[in-house]
Structures are given as structure tokens and as C-alpha cells.
Amino acid sequence: MSTELTDVKDFIKAIAPFDGLTESLLSALIKEISICYVREGEQLPAQGIDKPSLYVIRKGSLRSANKNNELIGKFAEGDICALFCSEQQRTEQQQTEQQYTGQNEDLMVTAEEDTLLYAIDFDGLKTVCQSFPNIVEFFSASAANRLSKKVAEINEQAVVASTLMNTAISHFYHGPAVTIDVDESIQAAAIKMTELNFSCLLVVKDDALVGIVTDKDFRRRCIAQGLSLTAPVGDIMSESVHMIDVKARAYDALIKMNSAGIHHLPVGKNGQLAGMVTITDLMKQEGHNAVNMSSMIAKAHSVDELANIAKLLPKLQISMRKLGTTAENVGKTMSAITNAFTRKLIAMAIEKFGDAPVPFAWVSAGSQARQEQTVNSDQDNALIIDDAMQSKDEPWFKQLAEFVCDGLAECGYVYCPGNVMASNDKWRQKQAVWQGYFDKWVNQPEPLALMNSSIFFDLNTVYGEERYLQALRERVLAKTQRNTLFLAHLSANAVKLRPPLGFFRDFVLIDNGKHKKTLDLKHNGIAPIVDLARIYALSEGICEVNTLERLKQAAGTPSLSKDAAGSLISAFEFLTMLKVEHQVDQLLADDDTDNYLAPNALSQLDREHLKDAFKVIKSMQSVRQTTYG
Amino acid sequence: MFFERWFGLNAKRLRLLEKAPKGPLKDFLAVPFPESDTPIKHVDMLALDFETTGLQPSKDHILSMGFTSLSNGVITLKDSQHLLVNNQMNLDRDNVKIHQITDSEQASGEPLAVVVEALLQQLAGKVMLVHYAQVERTFLQQACLHLYGMVPVFPIIDTLLVAKRRFDLSDTSYDPSRLRLVNLREEFQLPAHHEHNALNDAIATGELLLAQLQQSEQGMNTPLKNLLV
Numbered sequence: 001m002s003t004e005l006t007d008v009k010d011f012i013k014a015i016a017p018f019d020g021l022t023e024s025l026l027s028a029l030i031k032e033i034s035i036c037y038v039r040e041g042e043q044l045p046a047q048g049i050d051k052p053s054l055y056v057i058r059k060g061s062l063r064s065a066n067k068n069n070e071l072i073g074k075f076a077e078g079d080i081c082a083l084f085c086s087e088q089q090r091t092e093q094q095q096t097e098q099q100y101t102g103q104n105e106d107l108m109v110t111a112e113e114d115t116l117l118y119a120i121d122f123d124g125l126k127t128v129c130q131s132f133p134n135i136v137e138f139f140s141a142s143a144a145n146r147l148s149k150k151v152a153e154i155n156e157q158a159v160v161a162s163t164l165m166n167t168a169i170s171h172f173y174h175g176p177a178v179t180i181d182v183d184e185s186i187q188a189a190a191i192k193m194t195e196l197n198f199s200c201l202l203v204v205k206d207d208a209l210v211g212i213v214t215d216k217d218f219r220r221r222c223i224a225q226g227l228s229l230t231a232p233v234g235d236i237m238s239e240s241v242h243m244i245d246v247k248a249r250a251y252d253a254l255i256k257m258n259s260a261g262i263h264h265l266p267v268g269k270n271g272q273l274a275g276m277v278t279i280t281d282l283m284k285q286e287g288h289n290a291v292n293m294s295s296m297i298a299k300a301h302s303v304d305e306l307a308n309i310a311k312l313l314p315k316l317q318i319s320m321r322k323l324g325t326t327a328e329n330v331g332k333t334m335s336a337i338t339n340a341f342t343r344k345l346i347a348m349a350i351e352k353f354g355d356a357p358v359p360f361a362w363v364s365a366g367s368q369a370r371q372e373q374t375v376n377s378d379q380d381n382a383l384i385i386d387d388a389m390q391s392k393d394e395p396w397f398k399q400l401a402e403f404v405c406d407g408l409a410e411c412g413y414v415y416c417p418g419n420v421m422a423s424n425d426k427w428r429q430k431q432a433v434w435q436g437y438f439d440k441w442v443n444q445p446e447p448l449a450l451m452n453s454s455i456f457f458d459l460n461t462v463y464g465e466e467r468y469l470q471a472l473r474e475r476v477l478a479k480t481q482r483n484t485l486f487l488a489h490l491s492a493n494a495v496k497l498r499p500p501l502g503f504f505r506d507f508v509l510i511d512n513g514k515h516k517k518t519l520d521l522k523h524n525g526i527a528p529i530v531d532l533a534r535i536y537a538l539s540e541g542i543c544e545v546n547t548l549e550r551l552k553q554a555a556g557t558p559s560l561s562k563d564a565a566g567s568l569i570s571a572f573e574f575l576t577m578l579k580v581e582h583q584v585d586q587l588l589a590d591d592d593t594d595n596y597l598a599p600n601a602l603s604q605l606d607r608e609h610l611k612d613a614f615k616v617i618k619s620m621q622s623v624r625q626t627t628y629g
Numbered sequence: 630m631f632f633e634r635w636f637g638l639n640a641k642r643l644r645l646l647e648k649a650p651k652g653p654l655k656d657f658l659a660v661p662f663p664e665s666d667t668p669i670k671h672v673d674m675l676a677l678d679f680e681t682t683g684l685q686p687s688k689d690h691i692l693s694m695g696f697t698s699l700s701n702g703v704i705t706l707k708d709s710q711h712l713l714v715n716n717q718m719n720l721d722r723d724n725v726k727i728h729q730i731t732d733s734e735q736a737s738g739e740p741l742a743v744v745v746e747a748l749l750q751q752l753a754g755k756v757m758l759v760h761y762a763q764v765e766r767t768f769l770q771q772a773c774l775h776l777y778g779m780v781p782v783f784p785i786i787d788t789l790l791v792a793k794r795r796f797d798l799s800d801t802s803y804d805p806s807r808l809r810l811v812n813l814r815e816e817f818q819l820p821a822h823h824e825h826n827a828l829n830d831a832i833a834t835g836e837l838l839l840a841q842l843q844q845s846e847q848g849m850n851t852p853l854k855n856l857l858v
Contacts, residue, residue, distance in 0.1 A: 004695070004711035007822045007829045035704035035832065037839035039848075047670075047849070048703035059820045114843065116819060116836060119703075 005030050008118065011058065015078055016605040017135045025128055032124030036117050044109040045084050046117060053119040054139060055081040060115025061504070067106045071513045073611070074112070074504040078604065082139045083107055085122045143612035144567035150609050151570040154326070154577055169253055170246045173267045175275030179204045182211070182234040186222055189213055189233040200264045202273065203237045209266060209273050211237030243268045244277070253277055297340040303348070303407045306341060310411035313337065314587045317375045321584045327576035328548060331372040338368050338413065339462050342381070345407040346463045349400045357393035358386040361464040362404070365420055369460035370530070371546050372576070374583055376593040379405065379413040380420045380455060382427040384434055384468040401428050420455055431468055438472060442479045445489040454493065457534055458545045473543050480538040487539050494531035495621040499524050499614035503607050506600045519610075521582065522595035525575040528617050529568055532624065536560050547572060568620060571613040578606070638662050641782045653746040654777040660754035662784045663853055669842060670849035674699040674758040674786065675751055676835035678827045679765050680728040682721065686771035690716045692730050694744060695828025696751060697835065699758060702842075702849055704835040711828040712747060713738030728825050745772050752783070760810045760834045762787040762858055785858040788813070788837045813837055817844070 009030050012018050021029065034053075036046040044055065044062065055062070055075075062075040064083065075081050122139070129135040138146065178198060180189050182205040189201055193215075203211040213233055221227065221236035242262065244253050246269045253265055263279040293309065293316060300306050313334070320330050346362055366380035367373045383401060385393075401422035409415055422428050429437075441453050457476070461469045480486055500508045500519065507515035519525070533547045536554035544550050548569060555565030583593040585601075599607065639662050649655040663672045677696040683689035697709035713730065715738035725731060738744070748769075759765045762785050770780045789808050796803050806812060810833060811824060817840040822833045842848055847855075 004826075004828050005706065005709065005832075006826060007820075007832065008706065011820075031707050031709070033706045035706070035836060035839075036702060037836065037843055039843045046703070048701035059818065114818065114840070116840075 008033060008035075011078075012056065012118070015056065015080065016603065016608070017138045020135070021129070021132065025132070028128045029120070029125065032121045032128060034119045034121070036119060038111040038115045038117060040111055040113050040115075042111050044081070044111075046119065049119045052085055052122040054085060054122060054125065056118040056120065057081070058116040058118050060117075061112040062109055062115060063112045064107050064109045067108070069108075071501065071509075071511070072107060073502045074509055074513075076505040080139075081109060083109055085139050138608075143615040144563070144570070147574060147609055147612040147616065148566060148570040151573045151577075154573070168246070169244060169248055169250060169267055169277055172250075172281050173246065173275045173277040174281070175267070177202050177266060177273045177275045179209075179273070180213075180233055181205070182237075183232050185230045186218070186227065186233050186236060187229040190218060190229075199278075200276070201233075202241075202266055202276065203233060204273070205234075207273075209241055209243065210234070211239045212241050212264060212266065213237040214264060241266060243273075245269070246274055254279075293337055294340045297337070297344050300344060303345070303410055306344060306407065307410045307412075310341065313412065314375050314593075317580065318584050318587055321580050327573060327580045330374065330580050331367075331370075331576065334373040334375065334377070335364075335368050335371040338373055338377070338379075338408075339364070341408060341411050341413075342404060342462045345404045346400065348407070349403040352403065353396060353399050356400075357396055358389045359465045360385045360397065361466065361468045362422065362462045363459045363469055364462050365459050366455045368462075369458045369545050371460075372530075374580055374593075375587070376583065377413065378416050379408045380416050381405070381408075381422050381462070382420065382456075382459070383422040383429070384465075384472070385428070385430050386465070386468075387431050389430055397428055398423075398425075418452065418455075431471070434468075434472055435475065438476050439479075442476060442483055442486050445486045447489055447493060450486075450489050451493050454490065454531070454534065457538060458530075460545055477538065477541045477543060481541045487535060490531075490535050490538070491624040491627070494528065494535055495625050497523050497528045497531070498621070499528060499617045502611040502614065503599050506598075508599055518596040518598050520595055521575060521579045521597055525610075525613060525617070526572070526579065526595075528621065529572045529575070532568065532617075532620055533572075535624065564620060564623075567616045571616040574609055574613050578610070637665065638782055638784050639664070645779065645781055649779055649781075650777055652777065653749050654773060654779060654781060657749040657753045658781060662754065663756060665854035665857065666852045668850045669853055669856060670701050672700070672853050673755045674835075674838075675755045676704065676758040676831040676838075677748075677752075677765055678759065678830035678834060679768055680730065680825060680827045681764060681768060682716075682724055684764065686767040689768075690714070690718070691741065691744075691768050691772065692716070692720075692728055692735065693738070693827045694748060695826070695831040696748065697828070697831055698751070698755070699835045699838070702839060704832060704839070706832075708751070709828060709832070710747065710751070711826075712744045714741050714744050715739060716741070741772060742776055745769070745776060756784045756786055756853065756857075758786045758788070758834060758838060760788045760830070760837070762790070784853075786838065786856045787858050788834055788841065790858055791838070791841050791856060810834065810837065814840075817841070 009026060012030060013021070013026055018026065018029065034049060036048060038044065038046050045053070057075050057077055057079050059077060062081055064072045066072055126136050141149070178196060179202045180192060182203050193199070193201055200212060200214040202209055203213055211234065213236060217236045217238065227235060242256055243266045244256055246267050257263060257265055257279055265277050266273060267275045267277055293312060296309050297306065300309060317330060317334065320333065342362065342364070350356065361384045363369070363382050363384060364380060365382060367377050368380060383397060385397060405415065405421050405423040415421065420427060437456070441450060459469055498511055500510045502509050504515060507517060508519045510516055530547050533550040533554070536542070536557070536559045537544060537550040539559050540554050540557045542550055542553045544553055551560070551565050551569050551572070554560040555562045578597065579595060582597050586593045602610070642658050642662060646655065646658040649658055675696050676699050677694065679691050680693045681689050681691055691714050693711065693713045695709070695711045698705050713734060715735055720730065720732055720735060757765065766783065766785060769783070774780050792808055792813050796807070807816070810830065814822070814833060814837055817837065819836055819840060823829045842851060845851055
């Protein structure tokens with residue numbers, strides 16, 4: 001009984017982004033609500049609502065369509081329709097969308113069934129949520145802006161969280177503690193810090209820790225306050241000192257620093273001051289796992305041993321993600337380890353079959369080459385052999401390819417379903433033959449052939465002569481840059497994989513208004529961006545293969561505006577992060593990993609961000625279509 | 630026309646206004662009620678619910694009231710109020726289980742006079758919207774009699790009656806429990822709500838009327854008189 005308006009409040013506070021509001025602000029926000037009931041087929045804004053408002057669907061559903069009555073999205077219980085937030089914002093959004101799609105998205109929102117709506121007055125919301133600017137921004141920003149903000153947040157977390165769960169502080173703290181007596185002068189403290197090149201000192205009184213003084217304190221509490229240099233250092237120290245026990249884990253130190261907003265943490269041993277640990281120390285601990293694994297691979301003696309090491313890969317992905325490593329770094333680490341396995345297997349093969357008769361290059365293709373592998377990736381590889389190869393040398397390379405591909409398979413890299421492997425005669429060829437392949441793909445493009453060969457436009461040398469691939473790449477890029485027919489075919493293929501429209505209840509909503517149970521993160525989200533990035537690279541002569549690098553380098557070229565590149569980068573980072581996270585969840589549950597995400601496993605907020613990512617992809621695909629349509 | 634002028638609610642209101650003592654009740658009666666042929670979308674309503682200690686106005690008490698305005702098809706929560714009445718009495722245990730108002734909460738409430746005055750202020754010029762009007766009408770009349778020595782008139786829309794009139798049109802019999810607020814809301818596919826909280830129930834009643842209106846033939850153009858008790 002104590003709370004009034006409990007029904008409305010309980011409903012609203014479960015919905016992102018309102019779930020972060022304090023109880024009193026929530027009560028104030030509830031007062032801004034008008035309840036209305038819209039009949040099936042009726043159009044929004046609802047009768048009686050004449051001010052810019054957000055609509056929260058309490059019961060029923062809404063659909064939005066463009067002026068050609070093509071479905072744009074659907075809203076169900078708990079969804080927020082922000083299309084009527086403010087007149088000004090709407091036109092702004094239309095303008096950006098116009099830029100992307102070249103068409104005016106005049107949206108029409110209708111009730112799909114009888115619908116009970118909570119309309120929140122937007123000006124009222126702005127007033128109530130003044131102290132939560134991110135909430136107002138959430139509704140006023142465009143899809144691209146919201147997404148880049150979210151990704152920035154994740155990356156920030158990644159930087160501060162990058163430390164090892166199971167490393168004890170005793171392994172890397174600095175001891176003994178460097179201290180200064182509380183009565184010594186500020187200048188004496190500064191001199192001591194300068195001499196030792198330290199950014200902070202612990203302040204003690206009768207050997208007991210009483211405070212801490214950092215570089216910042218000199219600026220803020222001494223100089224800015226006009227304090228004398230002879231004043232005691234105790235005047236400028238921070239008194240609330242947190243201490244952590246030497247036996248605690250690095251992770252605990254990190255949490256303590258994060259929650260207190262500090263970068264230095266005194267370390268105690270049996271209650272006595274023993275030293276200091278800094279945020280930089282914690283960050284340095286990152287990546288050791290991956291380094292360890294690479295050195296284990298190098299030291300292995302048999303394929304069996306390698307296969308055993310490979311069993312650690314899921315654990316590595318879990319720990320990297322749990323530590324907040326970005327998806328980009330997970331991809332790079334995983335790909336680097338695959339490279340290490342491949343190199344080791346090649347070395348083993350050479351030991352077994354003798355030296356190579358002629359020079360060669362072992363190249364990786366697809367996600368391994370792009371450095372975007374995760375734990376469930378399959379193997380894609382090929383061999384480029386020196387033109388000097390005689391037919392008598394061929395069996396050696398066949399043996400090599402089979403040994404390596406089989407070895408990789410034993411390490412858990414499943415055989416490529418499309419048979420893009422060096423063990424396939426077609427992809428184990430001399431330089432000249434490869435040149436011929438590429439010439440044909442580029443000069444006489446055929447849609448189907450191109451679809452199967454797009455993987456070869458993402459190649460990377462893993463072992464051997466890098467110059468073969470370089471020469472090929474230069475030749476190809478010189479041709480693709482001006483070849484509109486080739487680019488048109490590639491574009492046509494790239495836009496075939498369409499992202500979904502969004503979510504509706506617990507389903508994924510696709511183009512034709514139908515629902516699917518799961519979202520295919522790879523094919524409906526990540527692959528379309530990879531394809532787009534490849535096209536930009538090929539049309540602008542960029543030799544990078546990593547998707548993020550391609551987008552960064554293509555930014556500001558005629559193919560891709562800087563803004564659009566930023567949006568695609570955010571979308572890619574967000575989607576790959578979700579993929580890594582999804583796989584980690586599956587690994588922890590001992591399930592096989594895949595790329596299929598069920599909408600009900602997502603938070604409301606992640607759904608919103610995903611919708612934003614889809615919008616970004618869609619608009620960039622439309623540009624491709626109109627350019628080469 | 631003559632009938633309306635002599636027996637209509639506004640006519641009764643004016644006659645009562647002359648006799649009413651100065652104060653909240655006179656102020657309430659001074660504001661005209663909406664004319665009975667006004668389309669419902671132009672009628673200001675106040676969705677209202679009481680929690681009481683029982684069903685007999687002569688010996689039971691109002692414990693709390695919740696109200697919120699409804700006009701032009703929209704329920705506005707801005708001016709919604711939930712008021713507790715301090716009756717300075719001990720509450721019956723079994724009763725507390727239903728309305729969840731504890732003795733200490735009751736003690737934090739206002740005297741009946743203050744609460745009724747706040748309600749009359751909000752209700753002036755509006756139509757009272759309730760579910761099962763019997764409780765709110767008789768208890769409010771009893772309170773007015775006690776406080777001002779006079780029983781006023783109220784234009785009332787009762788969502789139970791609106792539903793009943795519709796059910797009665799069909800020849801088939803129906804289970805009377807279908808007329809309960811929760812059950813009617815379920816029939817109209819409105820979300821479940823917390824019963825026995827006066828403000829939640831008032832809002833729930835308002836939502837029910839909106840749904841009922843949307844499904845009626847004339848919708849928001851229905852004249853007020855078709856809906857009045």
C-alpha cells in the first residue's frame with residue numbers, strides 16, 4: 001500500500017533505459033504519463049496526445065511502415081516507440097537517413113491490434129531526467145550515434161577490466177611502500193616523488209598509513225588553492241585510503257579501484273603496509289595467457305600435444321571475454337594462435353617429409369586472414385607455390401597440405417565446408433595459376449563464381465614467401481579499382497544477406513513481416529559488414545584485409561564517408577562483441593558454440609542497440625544498391 | 630426539455646446550490662456539470678475508487694481514495710492522487726489483508742474532511758467514473774451528509790453498468806462474476822492490475838472505459854447521456 005501508482009511504476013521500471021532511474025525520479029516520471037487506448041488500424045499519434053511524446057506499449061502492438069507501406073519495424077509490450085519524440089529530432093533523423101538511403105523515410109505508425117499505450121510527455125521526461133542525460137540522449141540520438149556511444153562504453157570497460165582473474169597481487173606489486181611523514185613539507189614530498197619518478201606517495205604517521213598523495217593533489221589542492229610549499233603534506237593528501245591485502249587477486253584490486261575511482265592502491269601484508277599496486281600494473285598483466293599459449297605451441301613435439309593445447313582455446317576465449325577484452329582483440333588473439341598452430345604443423349611436416357623442393361607461401365583465407373576468428377571457426381587456407389615447381393615436386397606439397405589440414409582438424413579447426421583448403425588440388429597451385437584465377441574473377445565476373453571466391457579477396461601469409469601474395473594483391477587491386485562490373489557483381493552479392501528489421505515480442509522480425517526464432521549473428525549481421533568492407537577496400541585499392549582496418553582506411557574516400565565508416569565500425573564492434581559473449585555463454589554451459597542468438601537471451605537495451613546496428617547496415621547496403629544497382 | 634430543466638442533474642445541482650452551506654460543497658455545486666448530450670470526448674471525467682472497511686456507509690468507513698482525470702480519451706497521471714483517511718480507529722485484521730492499509734499507515738492519513746474537500750475540488754464540473762457506483766456514491770453521500778449536512782448529486786458513469794447494458798442486449802444469460810473489474814479487463818485484453826489499491830483500481834477503471842468506448846458503435850462521439858448511470 002505504501003507506494004502509489006504501483007502498476008504503472010512496476011511496468012516502467014522494468015524497461016530500459018528507465019531501469020536505471022532512482023525511485024523518486026521514477027515516481028516523477030510516472031506523473032508525466034498519459035494513458036491512451038488505440039483501436040486496431042488507427043494511426044499514431046493517439047487522439048488527445050498533442051505534445052511530442054514517447055509511446056511505451058503496455059498491451060497490444062504497433063507497426064511502422066514507410067510511405068510505400070513497407071514494414072520498417074514492429075513494437076510489442078514493453079517496447080518504446082520514440083518516433084514521435086519531437087518534431088525537430090524527427091526531421092534530423094530523416095535527414096541522416098536520407099543521406100544514407102537517398103529516400104525520404106516518412107514513417108507511418110499504426111496499431112496492429114487494440115493497444116493500450118503509455119504516452120510520456122517528452123519535455124516532461126527531459127525535465128525529470130536532467131541528471132540522467134544518457135536517457136534523454138537515448139531517445140534523441142540517431143541509431144548510429146547511440147551505437148557508437150555503446151561501443152565506446154564497452155571498450156572503456158575493456159581497458160580498465162583487462163587484468164587477470166587468478167593472479168595474486170603478490171606477483172606484481174611494488175614494494176616496499178614509499179612513504180613520507182605527514183608533517184613533512186609539500187615540497188619535500190614533491191622532491192621525493194621526482195627523484196623516484198613516482199606519481200604518488202603514501203603518507204604515514206607513526207608508521208601507520210593515514211593518507212595518499214598523488215600528482216593531481218599538488219595541482220588541485222596545493223597550487224590551485226595557493227597553499228605554501230612549506231605546508232605539511234598532510235594538508236593536501238587524500239585521507240580515505242583503501243588498502244588491499246597482498247593475497248587478494250588482481251581482479252579484486254581492480255574492482256576496488258574502479259568503485260573508489262582511484263588509480264593507486266596501497267598493499268598490506270599481515271596488516272602492515274607492504275607496497276603499492278597501480279592500474280598500469282594491472283593492465284600490463286593482460287595478454288599473458290595468449291603469449292603463454294603461443295610458446296606452448298612452439299614447444300610441442302607432436303600433433304597430439306598440439307591437440308591438447310587446442311583444448312585450452314575455449315578457456316582462453318572465456319577468460320579474455322570475462323576480463324573485458326574487446327572482440328577485436330579476441331579475434332586477433334584467436335587468429336594469431338591459429339597461425340601459430342599452422343606454422344608449427346608446417347615445421348613438423350618439413351621435418352617429416354624433408355625440405356620444400358621450391359619456395360612457397362601458406363596463406364590463410366577468410367576470418368583467419370582477417371584476424372576475426374573465434375573459437376568455433378573452421379579452417380580456410382591455400383598454397384601459393386613458386387612458378388619453378390616441376391610436376392615431380394607436386395606430391396611433396398600434397399603431403400604437406402594434407403598433413404597440415406589434418407593436423408588443424410585434430411586441433412579442432414573443422415575442415416572447410418566449401419573445401420577452401422590447401423589439400424584441395426584447386427587451391428594448391430603455382431603463382432601463375434593463381435594469377436589466372438584472379439584475372440578471371442575480376443575480368444569476367446559471374447555472380448555465383450564470385451560468391452564462392454570472395455573468400456580469396458581476404459588472404460594473409462602465414463608461412464613462407466610473403467612476396468607471392470603481395471604481387472598477387474597489387475595486381476588484383478590495380479584491376480578492381482576501376483572495374484565497375486566486378487564491383488557491381490560483388491555489391492549485388494553483398495546485399496543479399498539482409499539484416500533483420502528488429503524484434504517483435506520474443507522473435508526476430510524479418511523483411512517480409514515474418515518472425516524467426518533466432519538471430520543469425522554471422523549471416524545477418526557480421527557477414528554483411530565484412531562484405532561491405534571488402535568492397536570498399538577493393539574499390540579504393542586498400543590492401544588491408546581486417547574489416548575494421550579496411551573501414552578505417554576507406555573512411556573519407558569516395559566509397560565511404562567518415563560518418564558512415566564510424567557507424568559501420570560501431571556496428572561491427574557491437575555485433576562481434578555479442579558473438580564472442582554468446583559463445584562464452586555457450587562454452588560455460590558446455591554447449592556447442594554457434595552464431596544463433598535467441599532474442600529472449602538479450603537485454604532490452606542490447607535489443608535496441610542491435611536494432612541500431614541493423615539500421616546502419618541496411619542503410620549502407622542501400623547505398624551500394626543505388627550506386628551499382 | 631422541460632423534464633431536463635426541472636429534473637436534470639444541473640437543475641438539481643442549482644437547487645442544492647442555493648441551500649448549500651458556504652464551503653467545499655457549495656464550491657463543488659457552483660461548477661456546472663457537462664450537459665448530457667455532450668459527446669464523451671469533450672467530457673471531463675474523474676476516475677475514482679474508494680477502499681472501505683465494509684459495504685454499509687452508515688457504519689463503515691472510507692479508508693483511502695484514489696482518483697485521476699480522464700478527458701479526450703486520455704488518462705492523465707499528472708494530477709492523480711492517492712489519499713489515506715485517518716479514521717482514528719483500529720482496523721479489522723481480516724480487512725487489512727484485502728486493502729493492505731495498516732494501522733500506522735492509516736494514522737499517517739488526513740481527517741475525512743480534508744480528504745473529501747480535496748476530492749470535491751477535483752470532481753467539480755466533472756463526471757465521476759467508477760466501477761460499481763454503489764460504494765463510491767453512497768459513501769461520498771454519507772460523508773457529505775456528515776460533514777456538510779446535505780446530500781449532493783453527482784453525474785456518474787459506472788463501467789460495470791456500461792458492460793451490463795451490453796450483456797443484457799443479448800438473450801443468453803451470463804455469469805454475474807463476468808462484471809467484476811478484473812474479469813472485464815481480461816475480456817478486453819487489458820493487462821492484469823493490483824486490485825484493492827484505490828489509485829490502481831481508479832486507473833484500471835479508466836482504462837476499461839477507454840476500451841469499452843473504442844468497441845462501442847459511436848466510440849468517442851457517444852453522448853454522455855448514453856453512459857450515465
